[in-house]
Amino acid sequence: MEFQLVTAQDHAALAAAMAQAYSEAPWNENWSQERALRRVRGILGNYQGMGLKAVEDGRIIGGLLAVPFSFLACDKIVPKWVAFIFQAVILLIRTIPSLVWALVWIRVTGPNAFCGVVTQSVCSIGMISKMYITAIEDLDTKILESLDAAGCDAFQKIRYGILPQIIPNFISTVIYRFDINVKDATTLGIVGAGGIGAAL
Numbered sequence: 793m794e795f796q797l798v799t800a801q802d803h804a805a806l807a808a809a810m811a812q813a814y815s816e817a818p819w820n821e822n823w824s825q826e827r828a829l830r831r832v833r834g835i836l837g838n839y840q841g842m843g844l845k846a847v848e849d850g851r852i853i854g855g856l857l858a859v860p861f862s863f864l865a866c867d868k869i870v871p872k873w874v875a876f877i878f879q880a881v882i883l884l885i886r887t888i889p890s891l892v893w894a895l896v897w898i899r900v901t902g903p904n905a906f907c908g909v910v911t912q913s914v915c916s917i918g919m920i921s922k923m924y925i926t927a928i929e930d931l932d933t934k935i936l937e938s939l940d941a942a943g944c945d946a947f948q949k950i951r952y953g954i955l956p957q958i959i960p961n962f963i964s965t966v967i968y969r970f971d972i973n974v975k976d977a978t979t980l981g982i983v984g985a986g987g988i989g990a991a992l
Contacts, residue, residue, distance in 0.1 A: 850912020851973050855966040858917050862924030869928070880926075885918030894980045908980050912973050919972070920965055927961035 793810045819906035865868055894911045901907045944952070 800982020810938070815835065850909050850916055851966060851970050853913040854969070855920055855962075857913065858920035858924055861917060861921040861964075862928060865921065867923050882918055882921045885914060886922065890976050890980060892916045898922045909978065911980055912976065916969050916973065920969055923965040924958075924962060927958050927965075931957050 861878055863883060864873050865882055866938060866960065867875035869875075893914055894907065897907045897910045897914075931954065935957070936949055939949045939953045
């Protein structure tokens with residue numbers, strides 16, 4: 793499948809289809825080509841830009857906040873009672889659907905694009921943290937033992953023993969979450985969280 797940029801001809805074709813659709817039953821509003829073209833450009837410009845901005849910001853913020861959550865929820869690193877608390881928080885975040893989170897944050901921030909960013913961030917924390925925990929638990933501890941035997945300090949063990957093992961998994965998880973956030977951005981806009989879904 794090949795993707796191409798939306799051109800002015802595509803705008804005109806979509807505007808013509810919109811004008812024809814609104815001019816017929818059951819609307820019978822007699823839309824002009826110019827009015828439809830302004831509407832199309834407004835939707836594809838403002839709303840789509842806001843939606844993709846919320847997706848990108850939500851992914852970045854969620855990915856960063858998921859790092860401390862994942863380490864604090866791993867019972868190999870922290871005491872089990874601490875890990876249990878953070879695992880319960882992550883489970884709570886993942887259990888509640890994104891639409892419900894959007895409705896909660898709309899009451900706090902109002903119906904705007906910032907609500908979409910906060911919602912995407914919170915939802916991203918739940919999913920990304922779970923994937924991060926799996927990557928941390930799969931660490932090869934023999935590498936750390938070898939570095940310890942070689943006389944490496946804590947910083948060197950993190951730099952050469954831990955980061956090379958977890959960074960590829962972290963990056964792939966964040967990229968995968970972007971795909972999910974793009975899908976959620978449309979449905980979140982329907983309830984007033986900004987993005988192209990608000991226009992739809």
